[in-house]
Structures are given as structure tokens and as C-alpha cells.
Amino acid sequence: MYYSDYNRPPEDREPVIETNQFHVYDSEPPKKTKKGGLGKFLAVGLCCAIIGGGVGGGAVWAINRFGGNTATIYEGTRPSAVSLANVDGKTVLSAEEVYASNLESVVGVNGNVTTNVWGQTVKNAVSGSGFVISSNDTASYILTNYHVIDGVTDITVFFADGKSYDATLVGGEEENDIAVLKIDQGNLRPVVLGDSDAINVGEDVYAIGNPLGELTFTFTGGYVSAKDRSVTMSDGTVMNMIQTDTAINSGNSGGPLFDKYGQVVGIVSAKLSSSSSSEASVEGLGFAIPINDVKDMVTSIMENGYVTGKPNVGILMSDVDESAQRYGVPAGSEVLAILDGSCAQTAGLQVGDIITAVGDTTVSSSDALKSAIKDCKAGDSVTFTVYRSGETLTINVVLDEDNQERQDAMNQLSEDYNQQQQQQSQPQQGGNYYYNFPFGNW
Template sequence: MYYGDYHRDPQEPIETNQYRVHDPWDNGSAPAPAPRKKGSGARIVALALCCALAGGLVGGGSAWYLSRSLGSGESTTLYEGQHEPINVDTASVKSGDVLSAAQIYAANVDACVGITTELVTQNTFGFPVTGAAAGSGFVISADGYIVTNYHVIKGATAIKVAFVNGQSYDAKLVGGEAENDVAVLKIDAAGLTPVKLGDSDSLVVGESVYTIGNPLGELTWSLTDGLVSAKDRSVTTSEGETMNMIQTNTAINSGNSGGPLFNSYGEVVGITSAKLSSGSSSSSASIEGLGFAIPMNDVKDMIQDIIAHGYVTGKPNVGILMNDVSSAATQYGVPQGAYVEAVLSGSCAEKGGLKQGDIITAVDGTDITSGEELKAAVRQKKAGDTITLTVYRDGGKTDLSLTLDEDNQDRQDALSDLQDELSQQRQQQARQQQGGYYSNWPFGFGFGSNY
């Protein structure tokens, strides 16, 4: 190994300076190095100056150094940058100002909450199972109204929300919209800092967006950013609902559901709701950069309705439990359509003459082949509208006229009770019959949805 260092005899002129390479195994037999050419000293000085300038550029506008002496007389210099701490000014921000990501976070993190729930679900055998879930939400009023996704609190028996300052509150469900995946909670608090709602229709592809949420249910108040990748995407969620969505490459993971999507002005333009997954569970997702949010303009009026009435007014409801006709049934000549599993007592379905076992094949003369198509057709109507349903019954078809009921929480609770009652009946019937079959085969076991 060779070590090099620079020597100059103080009695010699500068131009006789020599760069000597010392070999620790040199016994003196090596020839003396040739004198260095005139002018090389200036180049070394220039090189040293360039290195010093480079070090200053790397270290920032100002720097200090630490010099440590080594045993051989060498030294090591470490450079550290110095600058004033970043000041995130939100006090002088005015509405309409474009904000930095740091300003958006500082101005809104107090309005963002982590949500945890206790819930009871049914396993594949119809038995209740206790579990827990986590999500995100955001404050929309100083007196404690909070928006989140419906699927975050679906089936919850207890709901808690936590703020960045460490405070937590028990929350109650004011109301929710399963089909539009939006819910409103209320906590007993005052003087909260709410978010500002923005115009989602004004978004353009390529615009920067941000979200604050609770990914994985553990990393609460995490900020992520991205772009609007597309608008007006038709997306079918894991709950089976087809919705209009904003597509974004902002990181959205399990636990982010229900959080706010901000534009560059710090306004909420969407509710982060879903991430495209290659598996049936969000935890098994391997597709990145494909997140979705509910446009705020699509649900703003619904949120106001829920706060005022506890439900979205004017929504139509038929009053049935339904399922799709199975492929096994169509082999016997049964038509495709929405199979009526049960009819709610006192509903417009009962008043209009629908019966358990009917298959709805058309709405106002337009053919349908599934329960989802029936829901999509009825969704275009309002409570109080009259529709004509074509039903297949006893080998023939007949038309029935129904005046649609208004959907509300009482109606949904009644349908849920009916579903529980029918589920218990089928479990008992399955246990009594050998092989687990029941009398309504081949239409399938279980329920598609209520409507």
C-alpha cells in the first residue's frame, strides 16, 4: 500500500516543491523522483480552491466543519448545513390561495380523525362474529359532525374517533348511505376546526391532490399526495355498489377509507374510498397508483340531508329482499332477473302485489337480468313515482304497478330484521334437510341485497 503526502522545504523556492510518494518498504534504492514542472503548484492551489467551493455548495449557504486529527497527521473534515427552520405559515393564508403540502397539512390535520369501531358480522354459516375495523374521517362542522365512508362503520356496535391532539370521543351514527358509501357521525364537542368543502367538478386531470388518513389503522394522520389521474370513473366496490369516482395515484391503503381528498387550495373535493386490488382483500393488493375517491359534489346534498333528517330524503325503496337467478335455475327454463326472496309487510311491494318467489324481469318495459339492474333502474326514480314491474310467476308473466316508498333508516332497519329472520329460518331448514339443501333451490342460498 502506498501513502502520498505533500512536502516543501521552507528553504527551497516554491518552484522546487516536490510531490513524493513514500513506500514503507523502500530501502533507499529507488531512484529519486524527478523535479515537478513549473506551475503545478498553482494548479494544486486551484484544485484545493475548487474542492472548497464544491464543499460549500454541497453544505448549503453556510456551513461549519469538524476537523479530527489522525495519527499520521492527516485530518478528516465533516460539513454540516445550516439554515433557519421551515416556518409553516397558515395564519396569513386566504381563501383561494394555492398552498404547499406542509400548509395543507398544518391547516387541516386538526380536522382529520382516526375512526375505530366494534362490529358484529355474520360468518358463512350465518352466526354472529365480533370484530373491529379502522378508518378515517373529517370534521365538517364546529359542533361535531364528521363524515366518513359507510363501509367504515357498517355493522358497528360502538364507534370512537381520535384527534391528533390525543383527545378521543364516542361517536353516534347520524345516518348513512350504503349505495353512495357515505355516513355522518356526531360527537359531543364544540369549537372544533372544520374543513372547507370544495368544488369537485372543477378538478382537472393532472391537478395535485392530497389526503390525510389512517393507513393500516395504525399510522394515523399520514399525509400522501398525488395527481388526479382521471374523472368520472365507474367503479364497482367490494360491497357490490357501482359508483362514480375520481381516480388518483395518491397512496390510499386500508384504513384511509373515509378520509378527505384535498385540492391545492386545501379544500375537500372528495372522500377517499377505495383502492384497486388484485385480490379480494385490500391487504393483498399488489396494484399501486390506482386509488379512488367519491366526488364531494356527488354527496354534498346527501350529507346535508342526513344531518337534517337522519337519511337522504326522496330516495325510492321497493321493500324486498332479492337475489340474482342462478345459472342452475336458467337451465330449467327460468328467466334471468331479480328473484324476490321476501317482501316487507306494509311496503309498496306488498301493496302492489309482489310475492316471495316472483322473478322481476323488466322495469317500465326495459328488460333486467339481475338485482343490480333492478336497483339501477329504480335509482332513476324518486319516492312517490309509479313504476311497472314485469314479473315471472307460475310459468307466466304479469305486470304490476307500484308507487315507490321513501327510503329511510326505519325502512332499512325493518329490512335488516326481515333478513335476519329469514336467515334463521333457512339455517333451521338446512339442518333439518339431509345434505343441507332447502326448498328454494336452485335460486341460491343467501341474499343479494335489500331494496
Template sequence: MDYYNNNQNETGTGGFQNDPFSSNTPFFPGDIDPLHNEEMPNGPKKRKPMSKKTKGTLKIVALCLVCALAGGLVANPLYSAITGSGSTTIYTGNRTPTQVDTASVNTEEELTMAEIYAKYVNSCVGITVDIVSTNIFGQTVTGAAAGSGFVITEDGYILTNYHVIDGASSIKVTFVDGTEYDATYIGGEEANDIAVIKIDATGLTPVVIGSSSDMLVGEEVTTIGNPLGELTFSQTSGIISALNRTVTMSDGRQMNMIQTDCAINSGNSGGPLFNNHGEVIGIVSAKYSSASSSSSSTSVEGLGFAIPMDDVADMVSQLVSNGYVSGQPILGVSVNRNEISQEAQAYGVPAGAEILVVTPGLCGEEAGLQAGDIVTQINDTTVSNGSDLINAVANYSPGDTVTLTVYRNGETLTLQVTLDESTPETEAQQEQAQQSYEEQQQQQSQTQQQGSSWPFGNYGY
């Protein structure tokens, strides 16, 4: 008699096996009996036949297990199974890890977000500054601020936002490996919110500057920065939400911006905005927030803004080369960015830009402007506040002559002003005049507080 085996052996661990005699593989004399583990000189031993009920039960159990196994493996093609005792199965992944190539820079090919981070995290820096100021009591107060920046030359020039380092008495730069440098302020352009600083280092990895005008709404972008000044070298990603978005900053300046939904927070300012080729196409600058801090205010998320590189690339080159941006006009005055109060307008004072400081020796003084004047028009452009005047002047060039309509002590005057050029020398003059004005304001504030110490006020009795 011939017997047949299906080549599946008993596990001995609580598992199931198919009937070793139920398939069509023949046994021959001398084979090992699979059930009794002994040689079969005359062929396998006969056993008691199974009942039809038992056979049916075993076939159903085997079929269920095969279906379960097949279903699990089909549903998880990237997993391999490790079977323990009993019926418990643990699945482990066998996916090949992503390989990040940092050997070369090829901006013709698209990069993954991980590749961009690996290539350029060493080009990004955290910036911390100390700011020394004087409070209304004449006391010196030291504060700190944090932001981001990125390397633009191998010999240590770094680009950031002007507002990150504005008023800084000291600047420190930190790289991802923990290396820290003292930085020197080279120059900046406040109206466009850019500044260049430098560290004493060579052999650095600069970023690759791209063209912001080549970007499309919906394209992927990513940024690396230091949100909150603590979560150093964090990467966030998103898309371009809008291009050429006119944004009014908190100080009233209007700027052309790239809008993105990348997560941007305090501390991200000055960081690079990369396209998916690893090119910097913007400088992260601002985040839109609700006007009120009330808990009932509408929460604003996913509205971040970056300065387009095409708007400032030439300025950055001039800052590196000269320390200032040539061709920028100045009026030689400082203005109140706030609007004229409604109370003052009720007494006939017009809306306009109130002049607070006239810098000695510059064009504003030469034209006859005085502190307290209110500029209501520049050429044919109406001026409603200080920001209007600043934005209007930016449309002209040094040497241009403009006509200002000025309100002074109930009279309307017309003055001709030939605009000066912004240089390190004229900027220093402006800063000195502004500092003198602030010191005078602090002294006046102290005098007023001392004079009002009498509980009933100072009525001149």
C-alpha cells in the same frame, strides 16, 4: 530593500501556506517576522532563496487546493464548510427551515402539502367500531374495524363512509392529540356510501368544503387517514388521474368516482381528499385491487377512488339536519346481488334480480312481489342481476310508478309498483325484515349441519 507579504499565515496544523515573501505587500522596520515571530527593527531577515523546482511544486499544490475548494463551494451553494485538522472537511446545511402558517384559512392561495397537513390534521379523525354478529352456529361474534373521517361542523358532526360504520354496535373517534370520544350514528346513505356521526364536543376545527367539479386531471391532491388502522394520521399525496370514473364496487353498485394515485389502503376509507387550496373535494372510499389473491396475479398500485363532494354535499346537509336523505326511492325488497347460476339458467330460469326478502307494509308487498321472484326488467331497462335493479331504482323518485317484469315458477308476470321514500321509519322496517331473514337462514344452516352428522348423509331411510 523592500519586502512584500500576501497576508496568509501559517496554520500550524498540517495545512499549507503561500510564500510570505512572494507577493507585493511591503514590510517595514518594526513589523513582526511572520516566520520567526520576532520584531524586525531593521526589516525582515533575509532567507535562503527557494529553488525554482520548489517554488513550482508549491504553486501547483496551492492551485490544486484552491480549485478543489472552489469546486466544492460552487457545487454546494447552500452549505458552509467546517474544516478540521488535516484535510478533512464536513459540510453542514444552512437552509432556512420551512415556516408553516396556521393562523388563518385562505383558500384563494395554494398551500404546500405541509401547510395542508398542519392546518387540517386536527380536523381529521380515526374511527374504530365494534361489530356484533351471529355466526352460522348461532353464536355471538364480536369483530372490529377501522376507518377515517373528518369534522364538518364545529359542534361535532363528522363525515365518513357508510361501509366504515355499517353494522357497528359502538363507534369511537380519535383525534391527533389522542383525545377519544364515543360517537353516535346520525344517518347514512348506503347507495352513495356516506354516513354522518356525532361526538359531544364543541369548538372543533371543521374542514372547508370545495367543489369537485372545478378540479382538472393532473391537479395535485392529498389525503390524511389511518391506513391499516394502525399508521394513524398518515398523509399521502398524488394527482387526480381521472374524473367521472364509473366504478363497480365489490357489492355490484356503480358509483361515480374521482380516480387518484394517492396511496390508499384499508383504513383510509372515509378520509378527506384535499385539493392544493386545502379544500375537501372528495371522500376517500375505495382502492382497486386485483381480482385474485394468487401470487401470480398482476399487482395493482396507484388506483384509488374518492366520492366527489359535489355528488353528496346536499345529502350530507340533509343527514346533519334530518338524519336521513329525503327524495331517495326504495322498492321495499332485498335482493341477491349475485347472478342467477348457470345451472339454474340451464333449466330455463332467466337471468335477473332474485328477491330474497319482501318487507311487510311497503310498496313491494303491496304490488304483489314475493320472495323467490326474479325481476328481469324495470320499465324498458333489462335487469341481469340484483345490482342492475338497485342501480335502476335509484334513477327514479319516490311516488314514481314503475313496471316490473317478473319470473315466478315458470311464468312471466307484469306488476305495477309505486316507489316508497327512504325514511328512518322505512329503513327500520327494511332492517327488521332483513334481520328476520338472516336468523331464518342461520337456523336452516344449523339444521342442515345437524342432519348431515351421520357419516353417510341423510337419505331418509
């Protein structure tokens, strides 16, 4: 008899076969006689003990359905709170600890932004991010990007706990894209600054910021993709940057970039994105200003309102036009105007001089001239190679300090020069015009 005989009519079933080893019945098997209750109890208890051990302390749910069938669901337990870790520069923190230990130090910077990236009106939209760099009993200082607050009035900063404070601009450095804000609220928790020179390519880094101006206090992570990247900004300024694949978007600017120890190693500043003319999308290319590059500048701004020791020559300058170069005039930076009493005037520079080199560094443009002097300080003596009326000269210049007084004087010199050029651009006898080339002051 086969087991399939149970599904056949009785008259079609095979006869009963009886052996000494086992019995097969031509009808449904008889019910088994219940045996020792204690043994069954012990077996069930053993099974429960095994299941309980496998769950590891989790809860066990038994659901009875359809006359006794049982489905078991296992529910685990875990701690939900993350303790605030001590940022000591020696202990590697988990991503959760980096976020929890630094969240209260990060802010959203509101610069009168009322719409998000989709053009929708939103409450408390932010134009960028920032972080508490220092705090005393009565006030706190916040570091952000210069481009976040450039031209902005009525600056407000928001914290993750919902509190907001009016902020004033202490000072900024546009060329290095940093700005320091001050709020009248003391005893806040500042971040711990790390050593950006010590980070390695491939190391974990994290950012806290406000992407899209609305997704506030978002945490993202990635790797250091490269160090010492020379990145040309939209205004032509060349900056040294940390490259990372950490997700960075509009609204993250000015926020902190943390290393695996929970220390700030960079200021999130830019993201390279695809243009309308590019067929391929660009992802994972974000940049941050190394904190070591601006530490001294930030301290100087907090103490003086500006970066002390920054050099200034006292000239208005412009690139030599390409048409002039066809007639043997060298490429370089042409002196358009000189500030009275400046180091340029003292050294003997003249209007019309073309600066072609600083020391051993060739200068082919005004931006190149700025770059050649970038690492110098006020009081340093530098040698300019100058082309003047067909001759090449060398002039030693002791650099002035670029303080607020000097900036005001240079702005006035620029205004005077512009007015003079506008007057000269009026139609002259014979219908001639003078073309006003773009220039910069320095």
C-alpha cells in the same frame, strides 16, 4: 533545470541558469519579502465580501487543520413555520399549506382496535380515518366510511393534538359507504368542501390519514388518475369513484382527499392491491368517493339520522336460478315476499313475479334492479316489466321512502321468510327438500 530537480541530490542537479527575464535556483526558492500590509488586508476583505455574498446570508464556518489549511462549511437558513392559509377555493396552496390548514380537522377513528397490521399490540391503534364536516358551539360532526364503523362499539376519535372524544353514530348509508359520527365538543375547525365534478385528470390531490392504523396523520400526495371509475366493491356494490395514485393504505379509509385549493373533493375509501394469485404487484391504484355524490346524503343524515328520499319497493328478491333459465324462464329478479301496505303490494306485484326491466333498462339480477332504481327518489313513478306465468306484464310502481320504520319492517319480513324456509327445508314425506336461495330485501 526542471522542477523535478528539487527532489534530486545537489551533486546531480543542473547548473544555475540566469536570464534577463527570470531566475531559477538550484535550491529551494527564497522566501518572499512581505509587502504592503494594507494591500493584503484589502484583498482578504474583498474575498470575504465575495464569499459572504455567495452564501446569501448563511453562516460561514472556517476550520483550521494541519498547520493552517482551511476548510469552509456553508450553512443556510430558512423559515420553519408554515402559516395557515385561507381556504377560499381561489388560491392554489402549496402542499405544506394544505397539510397545515387541514390537520386539525382530521381524526383517527378507533373501533376497539388493539393490534396493528403486524399483529403487535399498540396503544391508540385506529381502524380508520375521518374529518370534521360541521361544528357548532356544543357538538361536532365527523364524516367517515361506513365500513370503518360497521359492527363497531365504543367508537373514539383522536385528533393530532392528542385529544380524544367518545363518538356516537348519527347514521350511515352502507350502499354508499358513508357514516356520520357526533362528538360533544364544539367550536372545532371543519373542512371546506370542494366541487368534485370540477377536478381534472392530472390535477394534484393530497390525503391525510392513518395508514396501517398506527402511522397517524400521515400526509401523501399524487395526481387524479381518472374520474368516474365504476368500481365493484367486495360485497358486489358498484360505486362511482375518483382514481388516484396518492398513497393509500389500510387505515386511510374515511379520510379526506384534498384538491390543490385545500378543499375536500373525495372520501378515501379503497385501494386495489395484488392478490396471492397475481404475480405482479399493484401500486398507485387508490379510490375516493366523489364528495358531490354524497353531500346531500350527509346533510340528510345529520338532520334526520338517515338518508331521506331513498326509494324502497317493499319486496324480498332473488336472482333467477340458471337451471330455471334453461327451461325458458327469463333472467331477472324474482319476488320472494311482499311487505303488507308497500308500494309493491299496492301496484299489484305478486310473489313469483320476475322483474326483467325498469323502464328501458334491462334487469338480469337483483343487483341490476337496485342499480336501475339507484338514481330514483321516493315518490317517483317507475314502470316494471314483469314475467308472470308465461306472460309479460307492465306494472307502474310509485316508490316508497326507505326510512328507519321501513327498514325495521323489512328486517322483520326477512326474519319471517327465513323461518318459513327453514320449516320447509325439514324432511318432507318422500324425503324431498326445499333449497333456500340467497335473497335480498328492497
